Amino acid sequence: MTTRGRGLHGHVLESLGPAITAGDYPPGSVLRTDELAQRFEVSRSVMREAVRVLESMYLVESRRRVGVTVRPKSEWNVYDPQVIRWRLAGADRPHQLRSLTVLRSAIEPVAAGLAARHATAEQCAELTECALGMVSTSRGQQLEAYLVHDVAFHRVILNASGNEMFARLGDVVAEVLSGRTHHDVMFEDPDPAAVTLHVKVAAAVREGDAPRAERLTREITVGALQELDVLAP
Amino acid sequence: MTTRGRGLHGHVLESLGPAITAGDYPPGSVLRTDELAQRFEVSRSVMREAVRVLESMYLVESRRRVGVTVRPKSEWNVYDPQVIRWRLAGADRPHQLRSLTVLRSAIEPVAAGLAARHATAEQCAELTECALGMVSTSRGQQLEAYLVHDVAFHRVILNASGNEMFARLGDVVAEVLSGRTHHDVMFEDPDPAAVTLHVKVAAAVREGDAPRAERLTREITVGALQELDVLAP
DNA sequence: CACGAACAAAAAGTCAGACTTATATGTCAC
DNA sequence: GTGACATATAAGTCTGACTTTTTGTTCGTG
Numbered sequence: 218m219t220t221r222g223r224g225l226h227g228h229v230l231e232s233l234g235p236a237i238t239a240g241d242y243p244p245g246s247v248l249r250t251d252e253l254a255q256r257f258e259v260s261r262s263v264m265r266e267a268v269r270v271l272e273s274m275y276l277v278e279s280r281r282r283v284g285v286t287v288r289p290k291s292e293w294n295v296y297d298p299q300v301i302r303w304r305l306a307g308a309d310r311p312h313q314l315r316s317l318t319v320l321r322s323a324i325e326p327v328a329a330g331l332a333a334r335h336a337t338a339e340q341c342a343e344l345t346e347c348a349l350g351m352v353s354t355s356r357g358q359q360l361e362a363y364l365v366h367d368v369a370f371h372r373v374i375l376n377a378s379g380n381e382m383f384a385r386l387g388d389v390v391a392e393v394l395s396g397r398t399h400h401d402v403m404f405e406d407p408d409p410a411a412v413t414l415h416v417k418v419a420a421a422v423r424e425g426d427a428p429r430a431e432r433l434t435r436e437i438t439v440g441a442l443q444e445l446d447v448l449a450p
Numbered sequence: 451m452t453t454r455g456r457g458l459h460g461h462v463l464e465s466l467g468p469a470i471t472a473g474d475y476p477p478g479s480v481l482r483t484d485e486l487a488q489r490f491e492v493s494r495s496v497m498r499e500a501v502r503v504l505e506s507m508y509l510v511e512s513r514r515r516v517g518v519t520v521r522p523k524s525e526w527n528v529y530d531p532q533v534i535r536w537r538l539a540g541a542d543r544p545h546q547l548r549s550l551t552v553l554r555s556a557i558e559p560v561a562a563g564l565a566a567r568h569a570t571a572e573q574c575a576e577l578t579e580c581a582l583g584m585v586s587t588s589r590g591q592q593l594e595a596y597l598v599h600d601v602a603f604h605r606v607i608l609n610a611s612g613n614e615m616f617a618r619l620g621d622v623v624a625e626v627l628s629g630r631t632h633h634d635v636m637f638e639d640p641d642p643a644a645v646t647l648h649v650k651v652a653a654a655v656r657e658g659d660a661p662r663a664e665r666l667t668r669e670i671t672v673g674a675l676q677e678l679d680v681l682a683p
Numbered sequence: 684c685a686c687g688a689a690c691a692a693a694a695a696g697t698c699a700g701a702c703t704t705a706t707a708t709g710t711c712a713c
Numbered sequence: 714g715t716g717a718c719a720t721a722t723a724a725g726t727c728t729g730a731c732t733t734t735t736t737g738t739t740c741g742t743g
Contacts, residue, residue: 224696226502249723260698262495265725266502269459273503273532281724282706295618296529299506319560320615327556382553385528457725482694493727498696514695515735686743696733703726710719 226266229257230299233267237276237287238300239307244289248277253285274300298388305392310400311449317393318445322438324383325374325390330431332377333422340377341423347373348419355412363407364398370415374434377422397444411440459499462490463532466500470509470520471533472540477522481510486518507533531621538625543633544682550626551678555671557616558607558623563664565610566655573610574656580606581652588645596640597631603648607667610655630677644673 222228233253236242254264268285271277275294279285294300295316304313336344350366371394372387414437421430455461466486469475487497501518504510508527512518527533528549537546569577583599604627605620647670654663 226696251723262498262699263697265495266499268724269499269502270506273506273530275531279724280706281704282708282722284723291614291617294530295614297506297527298508316613316615319564319613320557323560323616324553324556327552331552380549380552381524381528382549383556384524459725484694495728496726501695512695513735514733515693515737517694684743686741688739688741690739691737693736694734696731698731699729701727703724705722705724707722708720711717713714713716 225259225263226270229253229259229264229267230270232257234271234274234276234299235303235307237271238293238303239309240290242287244287246287247284248287249284250279276300301389301392305396310396314393314396315445315449317389318438318441320386321390321393322435322442324386325371325438326431326435328375328378328380328383329418329422329434330427331379331383332374333425333427333430335379336377336422340373341419344370344373344377344419344422348416351407351412351415355409356406358406360398360406364394367407367415368394370419374418374422408440411437414440458492458496459503462486462492462497462500463503465490466504467507467509467532468536468540470504471526471536472542473523475520477520479520480517481520482517483512509533534622534625538629543629547626547629548678548682550622551671551674553619554623554626555668555675557619558604558671559664559668561608561611561613561616562651562655562667563660564612564616565607566658566660566663568612569610569655573606574652577603577606577610577652577655581649584640584645584648588642589639591639593631593639597627600640600648601627603652607651607655641673644670647673 222231242248250261250264250268253268254261257264268277268279271285272279274297275288275292277285277287295304301313301317304310307313332340347366347370351363351370354362354366368391371390375383375387375390378384414433418430418433418437421427421433455464475481483494483497483501486501487494490497501510501512504518505512507530508521508525510518510520528537534546534550537543540546565573580599580603584596584603587595587599601624604623608616608620608623611617647666651663651666651670654660654666
């Protein structure tokens with residue numbers, strides 16, 4: 218999850234990708250593979266591989282006799298984990314964080330409802346454990362430990378929903394929660410009300426009470442949105 | 451949106467991608483680029499580009515001295531439009547369609563609520579036009595024309611939500627709706643109740659009534675889920 | 684027999700150069 | 714201005730040689 222610079226082409230991507238998503242090359246900009254290859258001091262074949270990957274992310278389009286043109290932002294595959302990471306690391310981080318939090322607010326309540334119906338005994342146990350972990354680390358400036366349990370909690374919910382599309386958002390949620398703790402100001406201990414809500418969600422899932430699990434999770438996500446409004450109105 | 455076989459590497463992808471997502475190569479299977487290059491009668495450089503793209507979709511992992519190994523299904527980037535198309539064309543189409551419909555049921559109501567708040571006058575007009583189009587084509591076996599308006603309607607909602615993550619799901623919704631009309635049995639005209647709901651949603655968005663827009667859209671998606679239960683229980 | 688170090692083989696990774704192909708654009712006749 | 718045609722350009726493709734990493738084996742030593 219740290220550096221993904223596997224191979225030369227990966228290294229190039231790690232440099233070009235953030236530059237494009239940051240808007241250094243506005244939509245319509247034209248790059249040439251030969252020039253890029255020289256700039257990054259790699260062979261054309263390596264550069265071509267990097268361009269192919271950017272193309273599969275819908276960040277650029279490669280056309281004969283024209284070059285590699287940057288596509289408009291609206292066409293980017295914003296669900297690509299790599300793209301998400303690049304954008305979160307860039308300048309429009311706040312905007313990106315809001316988009317993702319809104320996405321969470323739509324997905325997670327539904328996922329919790331499904332989890333209440335489909336969760337296995339093992340998943341219920343895991344969930345309870347996470348909730349307890351959150352409680353025990355919710356006071357005394359143990360933000361890092363709290364974050365671990367918080368991320369784990371939401372991951373279990375998403376996985377237990379039984380929907381692969383939901384499950385795949387675990388990484389996104391992890392990024393958002395992690396960002397809140399690390400980047401944004403978070404001097405104080407987490408909101409006790411939020412902690413209680415997590416405990417209640419775990420209980421609702423355990424008891425198979427789908428509507429209640431959904432409603433409680435919606436309260437959590439509403440809280441997350443409000444928190445965002447306070448920080449960046 | 452039809453054939454994306456741009457260039458040789460694209461052609462290879464169009465063949466290898468569906469094979470992998472269909473499960474022809476079970477997770478852990480090992481492929482070798484040289485062998486693949488021979489099989490598809492392309493040069494190694496072209497095959498390498500194809501592998502890089504598959505790698506960026508988290509479908510495979512390329513490691514030295516071992517080869518190109520197929521990753522487990524749970525790690526695939528199921529939000530990649532290409533991957534979605536491949537899987538919808540494959541054997542587990544019903545399962546995939548259900549996953550996507552559940553996703554819709556989570557996203558679209560929230561998107562409609564946001565649209566009611568953020569939609570521009572132009573978007574409202576477009577939405578009304580779509581709804582009227584749906585009404586006028588809802589009877590008399592004009593399924594194709596109806597589909598066009600239906601897709602347009604949902605696209606406008608997603609775009610008007612102002613959330614880029616939602617907006618990017620327009621293609622997914624289009625695939626799902628299109629699949630329902632084309633692949634699954636759809637002899638009869640669309641459900642009149644559904645048509646009415648769309649008209650009401652358009653009105654709610656126009657009036658800026660977010661809760662109503664959300665609730666009505668939820669009714670639509672619930673209907674879609676029920677429809678799915680009837681077809682594939 | 685267990686354990687570790689040295690070694691060899693295998694496959695991806697990298698590079699350089701020559702060639703092909705599509706295509707945007709400019710030119711010229713009409 | 715419009716059409717056909719020529720040309721330059723940059724991506725696309727192929728090939729062959731070389732490098733690097735990693736795995737599994739072999740062999741020596743405790």
